[in-house]
Amino acid sequence: MKKIILALTAFSLISGLTVMAQASPQSDLKEFRSYFKKKFPSIKFDEYQNGMYALPVAADRRAEWEAIMDFPPYELSLEKGKRFWDKNKLATCFKNGGKGIAHKYPRWDKKSGEIRTLIADINSCLVKKGKKPIKNLKKGKMAQVEAYVRSMARGKRIKPDVDFSNKKALAVYEKGKQFYWARRGQLNFSCASCHVANAGKRVGGNILSAGLGHTAGFPVYRSKWGGLGTLHRRYGGCNKQVRAKPLKAQSDAYIALELYETYMSTGIPLAAPSQRF
């Protein structure tokens, strides 16, 4: 494989950019939802929490997945995450001791003037306690702790606590939206090429999930990974698939992308952690 990386040279957005540029997050959300409602009229809104298993074309894989979810392979990781959480008394940094709050992430932090992910807040809590922050933000300890916190909000409907009337917060959202719709990599695909335009289709043997609900199940356990992986680990994988350069987990661009994808999934019940192939 040639390692020519043409990330963003082929920058082009799916048409309608002018309309999009003036759109508000609220109107984007409305359009995103109604697109999928039209595309898959038989799928109930809440079902999108299950990733590609929500799709009728994945019906035959669904039974197998449900059987796995009866005895989920991530139980041990979740237990480890809880132990780390308890040992380091991380509950003291979070509202309500961290219970039932994860569906509000990413959140806008007024004080610092930043969008904060749950992972960023976990690490700054560690630092506040004089501990070392967790380095690997794609798998291992961080994925375990994050899985534990998000599991405490299972079933709560996604609702990022972000004030879009704030210009800075809105700018992060716009950046994420642009990342989502821009073509990149040698293969010249945008996220939307696969997860909007071709959701429900197959690339080779892989069914493409709908972008709606994308963040609900993360972190996910994949046999391919042999453990839990965070959302940004998946982003890296999807960037590599199109032969674009993967970015660092918790980089500004991926945080923006997480905000956009999460906001587009507003209202979907959290289903974290989950299992994927």
Add this chain to the structure above:
Amino acid sequence: MRYTAQIIAGASALAIILGSTFFPTVTFAGGELPSKKVCKSATDAAVKGGCVATDRKKGNCAACHTFKGLEKTRLQAGNIAPPLVAIKQRFPDKAKLRTQIYDATVANKNSMMPPFGRHKILSGEEIDNIVEFLYTL
């Protein structure tokens, strides 16, 4: 957001319909898709083109298209794009076919098909060979 995506979706809806009714009944006019062994010492342009088309690190055309011969391989065809059938009849102009592979966005600005030539995924010669291969389909 104006989902121009729908144009693509239209094309691939056709692919699904054709794909399911067509696929099992495809008959084999020519030989089979070239094996790895054949590819190592191939000299014929069409055969070499078949090698590039089925190489997952090169054309990987089967990720999106189905075409005859695939059913005898381990490759799993995707259903994003229309099946590659009767190419000679539908692309009597070879240059036009070549352009479709070199840069699919010429014919359809929003094409999902990677611009194999423009993005240097394949060389000019590899694309020429693929054109010969497609003419056998």
